Amino acid sequence: MDQSGKTAGVVARVRAMVRDGTLTAGDALPSTRALAAELGVARGTVVAAYEQLDGEGWIRTRQGAAARVVAGVPVVAAGPGVPAGARAAEHARALMGGRTAGPAGARADGHAAASGAPAASPGAGAGAAGAAAAGAAGAGAPLLDCRPGVPAVTAIAPKDWRAAWRAATDAPLRNGLADPLGLPELRVQVAAQLGLSRGFAPDVARLLVTGGTSEALSLVVEGLRNHLGRSPRIAVEDPGYRSGRRAMTSAGATLVGVRVDDDGLDLDALAAAAPVDAVVVTPTHQYPLGSVMPVARRHRLLAWAAVTGTVVVEDDYDSEFRHRGTPVPALAALDTAGVVVHVGGFSKTLDPRLRCSYVALPPGAPADAVVAARLARGPVVGEPVQVAVAHLLRTGALRRHLGRVRRDYTHRRERIASRLGGVPGLEARALNGGLHAVVTWSGPATARAVVSRMVTAGVLVSALDEYEVAPGSAPAGIVLGYGALTLPELDRALDALLDALG
Numbered sequence: 001m002d003q004s005g006k007t008a009g010v011v012a013r014v015r016a017m018v019r020d021g022t023l024t025a026g027d028a029l030p031s032t033r034a035l036a037a038e039l040g041v042a043r044g045t046v047v048a049a050y051e052q053l054d055g056e057g058w059i060r061t062r063q064g065a066a067a068r069v070v071a072g073v074p075v076v077a078a079g080p081g082v083p084a085g086a087r088a089a090e091h092a093r094a095l096m097g098g099r100t101a102g103p104a105g106a107r108a109d110g111h112a113a114a115s116g117a118p119a120a121s122p123g124a125g126a127g128a129a130g131a132a133a134a135g136a137a138g139a140g141a142p143l144l145d146c147r148p149g150v151p152a153v154t155a156i157a158p159k160d161w162r163a164a165w166r167a168a169t170d171a172p173l174r175n176g177l178a179d180p181l182g183l184p185e186l187r188v189q190v191a192a193q194l195g196l197s198r199g200f201a202p203d204v205a206r207l208l209v210t211g212g213t214s215e216a217l218s219l220v221v222e223g224l225r226n227h228l229g230r231s232p233r234i235a236v237e238d239p240g241y242r243s244g245r246r247a248m249t250s251a252g253a254t255l256v257g258v259r260v261d262d263d264g265l266d267l268d269a270l271a272a273a274a275p276v277d278a279v280v281v282t283p284t285h286q287y288p289l290g291s292v293m294p295v296a297r298r299h300r301l302l303a304w305a306a307v308t309g310t311v312v313v314e315d316d317y318d319s320e321f322r323h324r325g326t327p328v329p330a331l332a333a334l335d336t337a338g339v340v341v342h343v344g345g346f347s348k349t350l351d352p353r354l355r356c357s358y359v360a361l362p363p364g365a366p367a368d369a370v371v372a373a374r375l376a377r378g379p380v381v382g383e384p385v386q387v388a389v390a391h392l393l394r395t396g397a398l399r400r401h402l403g404r405v406r407r408d409y410t411h412r413r414e415r416i417a418s419r420l421g422g423v424p425g426l427e428a429r430a431l432n433g434g435l436h437a438v439v440t441w442s443g444p445a446t447a448r449a450v451v452s453r454m455v456t457a458g459v460l461v462s463a464l465d466e467y468e469v470a471p472g473s474a475p476a477g478i479v480l481g482y483g484a485l486t487l488p489e490l491d492r493a494l495d496a497l498l499d500a501l502g
């Protein structure tokens with residue numbers, strides 16, 4: 001698509017969000033720089049779009065100030081039969097003005113994989129290597145934890161972080177129980193964010209807050225199990241996300257691994273594994289190998305799911321960090337048949353210790369059963385956490401944070417590419433987005449041997465085979481998380497890797 005087509009796309013998106021009331025008079029739009037980074041387009045594209053919107057009277061732009069939606073623009077009346085976005089708008093108008101906050105609370109702690117500092121977090125599931133590393137740390141060896149899953153938590157501006165928690169503690173105490181579906185204000189903010197950055201407007205009534213992606217997946221399984229009256233059979237990527245598999249198996253699912261190729265999930269292999277009740281995919285950045293599912297394959301997957309009555313669970317875990325390549329629309333944005341359950345959260349953008357994620361559900365009976373499961377389980381994310389996250393979204397603090405860390409992640413990605421790029425037999429993958437790299441090699445060294453040599457050198461990474469469903473589905477390689485590393489630490493990790501490979 002050329003620049004004018006992209007500009008028209010941004011214009012149409014903002015117009016639609018104003019029309020349906022997701023954005024209302026006075027709301028600030030993201031800075032041109034932040035929105036351009038979020039959409040993966042040139043800044044000039046967004047500048048041109050804002051100028052056009054200003055000229056058309058939808059927004060007002062002023063030098064040095066945020067562009068804002070002007071008063072008096074037409075808003076679609078909410079009511080039965082109106083699009084999801086219009087219902088979201090009703091909540092937006094009711095709640096954005098109210099700005100209530102919940103009772104006092106403290107930061108949620110204790111997620112095993114969430115060490116902001118480069119120190120060991122032995123509970124994070126690195127198996128024998130983790131235990132060995134914990135021993136090494138106990139013996140006083142400096143240990144650099146480069147396992148994936150830890151973003152640059154400490155990069156958030158302290159004043160923004162404190163303001164978010166003040167919002168949680170400033171609210172008057174009140175009697176009553178939390179909304180089991182999630183704090184309405186947070187759900188409205190997430191819906192607006194998905195509209196801007198992922199191109200679809202979820203129905204706030206079917207947008208549920210969950211305790212991380214793992215709880216989201218277990219909730220979907222519980223809903224499907226109740227809906228079907230039996231254990232759901234679910235296709236998962238191989239190699240793929242281990243904690244997600246664990247959560248779904250514990251919730252009573254039967255899993256079947258489906259291989260992935262350079263374009264993500266192999267749809268012929270999926271068809272061969274059918275019938276399945278659901279398929280869980282990471283189309284934006286296959287975890288862990290990093291492939292991006294092209295639009296044509298996305299359409300094929302959705303068409304197949306519509307015909308076979310399969311639920312498609314889109315795990316959109318790190319789409320905010322796209323370093324290279326044309327952005328591909330979310331499956332949920334392409335879904336005309338109502339088959340996609342979209343899962344996202346704040347584990348990669350803020351802090352996995354918050355345990356705060358969400359599920360956007362399509363209409364229909366299977367998804368109704370997921371809502372019922374949420375109501376039956378009750379709320380799992382403390383209300384103060386939800387108030388704080390909503391505050392970070394509403395004030396634009398999260399957007400500013402993402403703008404900063406994106407640049408840092410790009411530098412780290414470039415360092416990995418430049419240091420490993422020319423090494424014969426080595427391939428650095430998954431660098432097109434996200435916060436981790438996969439390094440594979442063609443020599444005889446096994447991944448376990450390389451991981452254990454790196455542990456001895458004080459660097460902890462994951463072996464690629466830890467992500468396999470069927471043994472042998474992944475090439476020999478390691479997964480290296482760079483979200484929380486400084487450049488010197490990253491260099492140390494790369495030195496250890498190159499030494500380990502001899």
Ligand SMILES: Cc1ncc(COP(=O)(O)O)c(C=O)c1O
Pocket residue numbers: 148149211212213214215241282287315317345347348352357
């Ligand atoms: C594929 C995938 N999905 C989701 C997540 C986030 O999980 P959670 O929200 O449970 O921390 C991760 C974290 O590493 C992941 O790798």
